[in-house]
Amino acid sequence: MDNNSPKILLVEDDQNFGDVLCSYLEMNNFDITLATDGEAGAEAYGKGKFDLCILDVMMPKKDGFTLGKEIREQNKDIPIIFLTAKTLKDDKIQGFQIGADDYITKPFDSEELLYRIQAVLKRSKHDAQEEPDEFVIGQYHFNFPLRILNHNGDKSKLSPKEAALLKMFCMRINNILPRSEALTKIWGEDNYFTARSMDVFVTKLRKYLKGDENIEIVNIHGNGFQLKVREATEA
Numbered sequence: 001m002d003n004n005s006p007k008i009l010l011v012e013d014d015q016n017f018g019d020v021l022c023s024y025l026e027m028n029n030f031d032i033t034l035a036t037d038g039e040a041g042a043e044a045y046g047k048g049k050f051d052l053c054i055l056d057v058m059m060p061k062k063d064g065f066t067l068g069k070e071i072r073e074q075n076k077d078i079p080i081i082f083l084t085a086k087t088l089k090d091d092k093i094q095g096f097q098i099g100a101d102d103y104i105t106k107p108f109d110s111e112e113l114l115y116r117i118q119a120v121l122k123r124s125k126h127d128a129q130e131e132p133d134e135f136v137i138g139q140y141h142f143n144f145p146l147r148i149l150n151h152n153g154d155k156s157k158l159s160p161k162e163a164a165l166l167k168m169f170c171m172r173i174n175n176i177l178p179r180s181e182a183l184t185k186i187w188g189e190d191n192y193f194t195a196r197s198m199d200v201f202v203t204k205l206r207k208y209l210k211g212d213e214n215i216e217i218v219n220i221h222g223n224g225f226q227l228k229v230r231e232a233t234e235a
Contacts, residue, residue, distance in 0.1 A: 005029050005030055005031040006030055006031065006051040006052060006121055007030075007031045007033070007048065007049065007050045007051050007052075008025065008030050008031065008032050008033070008050060008051065008052045008053070008054060008117070009033050009035070009041065009044055009045055009048065009050045009052070009053045009054070010022065010025075010032055010033065010034050010035070010054045011034075011035045011036075011037075011038065011040070011041030011044075011053070011054070011055045011056060011059065011064065011067065012034065012035075012036065012054075012056045012059075012083065013036050013037055013056055013058075013059040013060055014056075015036055018034050018036060019034070020110075021110070021113070022034050024110045024114075025114070025117075028114055030117070033048055033050070037059050037060045037061045037062065038059045038060070038061050038062025038063060038064065038066065038067045039061040039062050040061075041055065041059075041062070041067050042062065042067055042070060042071075045067075045071055045074075050078065051078075051079070051121060051124075052078070052079045052080075052081070052117065052120065052121060052124075053068070053071055053078060053079070053080045053081070054080075054081045054083060054113075054117075055067055055068050055080060055081070055082055055083065056082075056083045056084070057082055057083065057084040057095075058084065058085065064082055064083070064084075065082075065094055065095065065098060068080050068082065068095070068098045068099070068100065069098050072098055072099045076099070077124070078124075079101040079102075079120045079121065079123075079124045080098075080099065080100050080101055081100070081101060081102045081103070081104060081113075081116065081117070081120060082095045082100050082102075082103045082104070083104055083106060084103070084104075084105055084106065085105070085106045093180060093184065093189070093190045096178075096180050096181055096184045096190070097184050097189075101120045101123070101124070102116050102119075102120050104116060133145050135167070135170040137170060137173070137209065137212075137215060137227070137229060138209075138212040138214050138215045138229050139151060139152065139211065139212040139215075140209065140211075140212060140215070142166060142167075142170060144163055144166075144167050147159070147160070147162075147163040149166070149208055151211045151212070152211075154211075156208055158208070161186055161187075161201055162201055162204060162205060162208075164185075164186050165182060165186060165198070165201050165202070165205065166205055168181075168182055168185070168186070169205070169217070169225070169227035170227070172227070173227050173229050174226065174227070174228055174229060175226065176220050176223055176224050176225070176226050177224045177225050177226065177227070178223060178224040179195065179198065179223065179224040179225070180224075181224070182198060182224065182225075183195060183198055186198075202217055202219075202225060205217060214229060214230040215227070215228070215229050215230075216228050
């Protein structure tokens with residue numbers, strides 16, 4: 001295997017399922033370390049250097065959330081993907097609060113996991129670089145530190161939450177921004193009231209950006225929002 005292959009710690013208590021995942025990911029040029037319980041996962045993490053952790057939530061000895069929290073305390077930047085058989089909203093919120101980069105519910109297609117891994121690693125590599133403070137959104141220029149949105153000399157001063165939300169959209173132009181991730185990072189929690197508040201802020205951003213007909217913020221049902229800039233996709 002290539003020495004430059006991304007190194008992944010997979011912690012999965014189902015040995016057979018773990019072996020199948022290992023084989024599939026190794027075929028796709030990933031270097032996999034498999035642990036079959038939370039304590040073994042913690043020990044493996046302490047001994048190795050990894051680019052990504054994939055943690056099953058329900059495990060003996062130490063659950064995935066506990067392990068993820070411990071890993072996040074040691075390294076705030078390493079990407080973490082949680083695997084779970086549950087679809088409970090509270091579990092997803094807890095995962096994102098710990099600092100999950102993604103969350104996938106069993107059963108899932110191996111190819112879907114592969115695409116998610118590739119997306120998380122690509123985003124992590126981008127985030128590892130210094131995040132930009134200024135963005136071009138179609139005909140708009142956005143200065144995040146000053147919270148100024150400029151459209152042909154017409155400047156709007158955004159509130160702190162408006163600016164934070166617009167920056168998250170700008171970091172993922174033409175990609176989906178999960179609602180839960182935005183809520184936990186900006187509002188601190190994901191519940192009915194914060195979700196309604198986010199909807200209000202999205203409406204405000206739409207009004208700010210209405211001067212360019214090639215820009216729209218689309219509601220992705222059951223998932224989140226997408227800032228679409230048509231010129232960016234055609235370029």
